[in-house]
Amino acid sequence: MRPFDYARAEAVSDAAKGSAAGATIIAGGTNLLDLMKLEVMAPERLVDINRLPLGEIEETEEGGLKIGALVPNADLAADQRVRRDYPVLSRALLAGASGQLRNKATTGGNLCQRTRCYYFYDTSEPCNKREPGSGCRAIGGFNRIHAILGASDACIATHPSDMAVAMRALKADVEIESADGSRRTVPVDDFYRLPHDTPHIETELEAGDVITAVILPAPVTSEQRYRKVRDRASYAFALVSVAAVVSLEEGRIADVTLAFGGLAHCPWRDEAVEARLKGQAPSRALFAEAADLLLKDATGQGHNDFKIPLTKRTMIAVLADACGLETGE
Amino acid sequence: MKTTLKVNGEERELEADSRVSLLDALRNHFRLTGSKKGCDHGQCGACTVMVNGRRINSCLTLACMHDGDEITTIEGLGTPGSLSPMQDAFVRHDGYQCGYCTPGQICSATAMLEEAKAGWPSVVTEDLESRPDLTDEEISERMSGNLCRCAAYPNIVDAIREVAE
Numbered sequence: 001m002r003p004f005d006y007a008r009a010e011a012v013s014d015a016a017k018g019s020a021a022g023a024t025i026i027a028g029g030t031n032l033l034d035l036m037k038l039e040v041m042a043p044e045r046l047v048d049i050n051r052l053p054l055g056e057i058e059e060t061e062e063g064g065l066k067i068g069a070l071v072p073n074a075d076l077a078a079d080q081r082v083r084r085d086y087p088v089l090s091r092a093l094l095a096g097a098s099g100q101l102r103n104k105a106t107t108g109g110n111l112c113q114r115t116r117c118y119y120f121y122d123t124s125e126p127c128n129k130r131e132p133g134s135g136c137r138a139i140g141g142f143n144r145i146h147a148i149l150g151a152s153d154a155c156i157a158t159h160p161s162d163m164a165v166a167m168r169a170l171k172a173d174v175e176i177e178s179a180d181g182s183r184r185t186v187p188v189d190d191f192y193r194l195p196h197d198t199p200h201i202e203t204e205l206e207a208g209d210v211i212t213a214v215i216l217p218a219p220v221t222s223e224q225r226y227r228k229v230r231d232r233a234s235y236a237f238a239l240v241s242v243a244a245v246v247s248l249e250e251g252r253i254a255d256v257t258l259a260f261g262g263l264a265h266c267p268w269r270d271e272a273v274e275a276r277l278k279g280q281a282p283s284r285a286l287f288a289e290a291a292d293l294l295l296k297d298a299t300g301q302g303h304n305d306f307k308i309p310l311t312k313r314t315m316i317a318v319l320a321d322a323c324g325l326e327t328g329e
Numbered sequence: 330m331k332t333t334l335k336v337n338g339e340e341r342e343l344e345a346d347s348r349v350s351l352l353d354a355l356r357n358h359f360r361l362t363g364s365k366k367g368c369d370h371g372q373c374g375a376c377t378v379m380v381n382g383r384r385i386n387s388c389l390t391l392a393c394m395h396d397g398d399e400i401t402t403i404e405g406l407g408t409p410g411s412l413s414p415m416q417d418a419f420v421r422h423d424g425y426q427c428g429y430c431t432p433g434q435i436c437s438a439t440a441m442l443e444e445a446k447a448g449w450p451s452v453v454t455e456d457l458e459s460r461p462d463l464t465d466e467e468i469s470e471r472m473s474g475n476l477c478r479c480a481a482y483p484n485i486v487d488a489i490r491e492v493a494e
Contacts, residue, residue, distance in 0.1 A: 006330060006347040006393055030389045033350070034370050046347075048394055074383075078449040083457040094452040098474025099441060101371060103383045104390065234452070234473035 002042040009049050012177050012210055018047035020179035020208030025049055027070060027109040030101050035114060039123055040130060054108075054212055057081070063218030066175075069108030069211045073097070073163065076107060085219035088243050091226035092166035098235050108211035111164055111174065111191070112203065115157035115265075116237055118142060128154045129199040144303040145239065148295075148311070150264040155199030156301055159266050160237050164188065166226055168267040169243035169259035173215045179208030185215065192266030199265070220255070222247045223322040228261070229314055238262040240311050246322040253277050253323070260294075263311060270294050282323035287316040330393045336361065337405030347393050352376045354392035355402060363403035363432045367476075374475035377433035377440075378402050384440035386474075403432035406439060415439045418488035426479030434475045438489045441471045445493070463493045 007023070009015040019025055024043035026032055027050060035041040054068035057079055065086070067076060076082060077093035097105060119125045119138045126134035138146055138156050146156040173185040186204050193201055205211070225244045230236040241261035247254045256277045260268040273294045280286050291312040298308045332343040336359060343354050352369075355361045355378070364387055367375035371389040378387045379401040407413035412420065415435050425431040445463050453470045454461045461467055468486050477485065 001348045004347060006391070026391075026394070029391065029394070030371055030386070033389050033391065037370065050394060074444070074449065078444075078447070080458075083450065087457050090450065090457055091452065094450060094454075098374065099444065099471055100374060100377055100384050100386045100437065100474045101389075104385045234470050 001036050002039060002044075004036075004043055005045045007045070007047050009047050009052055012049075012052055012054075012212060013179075013181060015047050015049045015052065015210045016177055016179040016181075016208050018045065019210060021045075022207070023047040025210065027106040028072070028104040029109075030097075030105045031109065031113050035121075038121060040114075040121055049210070060215060060218075064216045067107050067214045067216065069106060069213055071107045072103055073105045073107070073110060074099070074102040076163075077102065086166075086170055086216060086224070088169055088224035088226045088245060089163070089166040089216075091224075092162040092228075092241075092243060095226060095228040095238075095241070096162035107163070107214055110161055111167070111188075111211065111214070112205070113159070113161050113164075114202075116145065116160045117157040118145075120157060129157060129195075129202075132198070132200045139301065142303060143301040145237070145262075146301050146304050147264045148298040148300055148304060148307045149260075149268055150194045150266075151299070151301075152195045152197065152199070154197045155195035155265065157195065157199065157265060158262055159192065159264070161267070162226070162228060162238060162241060162261060164192075165241055165259045165261040165267040166243045167214060167216075168269050169224075169245050169257045170216055171257065172217070174211055175213040175215055176205065176209050177212050178206075178210075183212070188214075188267070189269065195265045202265070220245070220247060222255070223324075225318045225322045227314055227318045227321075229310060240307055240314050242311075242314050242318045244318050244322050246319070248282070248323060252279060252281050254279075256319075258315070260311065260315075263298075263307065277319075282319065282325060284316055284320060284325065287319045288312065290319075291315045332393050332396045334392070334395055335397070335399045337401060343392055345392060347391065349392045350388050351378070351380075351390045351392045351395060351400070352387035355387060355400070358392075361402050361404050364436075365429055365432060367430065367433075372476075373430070373433075374437055375430050375433040377437040377475065379436060379440050382440070382443065384437050401436070403436055406435065413439065414492050415442075415488070418492050419485070422484045422488040422491065423481070424485040424488040425477070425481050430475060430477045430479075434472070434477065434485055437472060437475045438485075438492070441468075442489070442493055445471070463490070465490065468493070
């Protein structure tokens with residue numbers, strides 16, 4: 001690990017000013033320190049935000065929840081309100097990492113996780129995300145875990161978070177404080193960027209920005225599911241995951257939000273797919289049609305071709321379960 | 330960097346580089362070598378300790394981030410003459426072969442039982458709103474952050490189940 005200066009922020013403004021001056025923010029550290037040990041990241045300065053008062057989950061005036069950026073993943077998953085009103089979020093969090101990591105990893109940090117692309121992690125290889133302009137060896141290389149949607153010629157990495165997939169399905173907002181003291185909220189829908197030719201820029205966060213909270217809208221009466229398909233039964237990243245929030249009325253899909261993990265540079269959502277489902281009576285044929293729409297531009301890279309049929313099957317299974325379809329119905 | 334840690338009930342001063350992980354502080358500075366370095370990347374769980382009562386990977390956190398925190402290592406759970414219930418159960422159920430992962434397994438299991446007592450669900454919990462039963466499936470899922478290369482898993486689960494009961 002390269003040497004760095006360490007400072008502890010006593011206020012959000014300390015962290016924002018530190019970030020504006022080039023420091024890297026450390027919260028749980030479970031991803032950052034891993035990357036620093038490998039020198040994939042080599043910040044010269046760290047600003048530790050763990051003592052900031054951002055560890056509470058509060059109810060909002062709108063009937064939703066404001067989740068402080070430092071709320072550990074374990075606490076968020078176990079919160080009674082989250083378990084009752086946003087089960088897709090509890091399920092997604094519990095599907096990620098291990099008990100030890102969930103105790104340390106934070107809500108804000110989880111959103112900012114870096115990709116697990118092997119080439120990003122291997123500093124002997126070129127990587128446009130790690131070293132802009134150096135190239136991408138995942139394209140044409142080992143790419144079993146890589147993207148099938150929204151990738152570019154510069155980068156085919158995927159976002160590893162489960163939590164962020166659920167947050168996108170729940171239409172959450174990210175609250176951000178800037179170095180000038182102003183606060184803004186960015187919907188998770190707009191928080192992430194696709195790789196294009198700048199895969200090293202992953203989110204809308206700029207120097208001087210500090211995530212202070214994630215805000216969930218008021219809960220809606222819905223069936224919520226999170227299904228994660230992975231190589232091991234536990235403690236593995238998603239190959240494909242599906243978060244579904246489905247409202248049924250009189251035998252029809254009144255509303256539906258779907259978000260997908262493991263497919264792209266960010267949690268993926270396609271409103272055209274949701275529009276195809278809305279107002280319809282649930283059936284496997286309908287779900288298959290919607291899945292084809294989702295995947296019409298999907299491109300396999302060779303080793304990850306299997307993700308295309310896997311996504312379709314997982315989406316159909318999740319929707320059938322959420323809509324209460326019997327086997328074969 | 331100067332950091333004060335409360336390790337197994339005793340206040341300890343650390344004067345170390347900012348890069349020193351909590352694990353390296355425990356092992357190399359305080360000579361508490363019970364916590365083990367396996368992967369050093371948060372993947373194996375051999376370094377599991379409790380910080381303020383919660384299990385974490387001590388390899389993936391900086392010692393300087395823990396000023397004032399209470400750290401419990403395997404050495405703080407029990408002694409050879411006075412084993413903790415979990416240590417005792419691991420011995421009786423032969424919950425290890427080479428023993429390298431064992432301190433992490435025992436710290437993790439001890440804290441995991443507190444999580445279950447607090448009613449925390451896991452990904453295999455059927456009903457998120459009910460109190461989970463610590464079935465073998467639940468124990469395995471909740472312990473998935475601790476690898477045992479010798480695959481003593483059945484006996485580890487036996488030991489934990491006994492203490493849970």
